[in-house]
Amino acid sequence: MIRSAVVTDVPVLHAMIRELAEYEKVPHEARATEEQLREALFGERPAVFAHVAQAQDGEVVGFAMWFLSFSTWRGVHGIYLEDLYVRPGVRGAGHGKALLRELARLCVERGYERLEWSVLDWNAPAIGFYEGLGARPQEEWSVYRLTDGALAELGAA
Numbered sequence: 001m002i003r004s005a006v007v008t009d010v011p012v013l014h015a016m017i018r019e020l021a022e023y024e025k026v027p028h029e030a031r032a033t034e035e036q037l038r039e040a041l042f043g044e045r046p047a048v049f050a051h052v053a054q055a056q057d058g059e060v061v062g063f064a065m066w067f068l069s070f071s072t073w074r075g076v077h078g079i080y081l082e083d084l085y086v087r088p089g090v091r092g093a094g095h096g097k098a099l100l101r102e103l104a105r106l107c108v109e110r111g112y113e114r115l116e117w118s119v120l121d122w123n124a125p126a127i128g129f130y131e132g133l134g135a136r137p138q139e140e141w142s143v144y145r146l147t148d149g150a151l152a153e154l155g156a157a
Contacts, residue, residue: 002102005050005063007042010034012060013050020085024120051102053086053095062086064099071114078114079103100133118143 005013014034021030040048053062062085069080081103086095100115107115116138119126127137146154 001054002051002098003054005041005052007038009050009052009060009063010038010041013037013041013052013063013065016060016063016085016087017083019087020083023085024123048082051099053099055090061090062095062099064103066103068112069114069116074113076111076113078112078116079107081115081117084117096129097133 011034014032014037017032017037018027018030021027040046041050048065048067050063050065052060055061063083064081065083066079066081069078070076071078081100084096084099086099103115106112119130
């Protein structure tokens with residue numbers, strides 16, 4: 001079952017974000033607190049959204065965290081999928097596909113024309129999963145990021 005996250009999901013979302021960071025071999029980079037997640041998802045002006053996957057027993061076993069993007073070329077919003085995670089013990093049961101299907105459904109329903117995300121180039125299982133759904137890499141684009149000292153330096157100029 002896929003549903004929108006509720007405030008009581010914040011602790012499990014936080015735990016799964018930490019699990020994802022471990023899987024991606026960068027646990028030190030997952031610094032978000034439960035309070036930050038609670039404010040971002042359920043504060044006065046939410047800027048990020050989440051859906052969760054529940055097992056038959058009601059346990060939350062996966063999530064998709066996303067926000068709106070905007071295409072200046074198409075003139076409409078899209079969804080940028082920040083994180084998709086399904087706990088290892090239940091992978092292959094359809095939770096990831098169901099989460100992506102829900103985001104695609106939202107795009108169609110709301111007239112959004114893109115559902116985009118990034119994937120680590122070494123994550124062959126995820127790449128295979130995404131390509132199996134019809135997603136294709138945008139090979140002509142590279143992702144750039146400013147963080148920490150470089151961001152502070154540029155922002156102070």
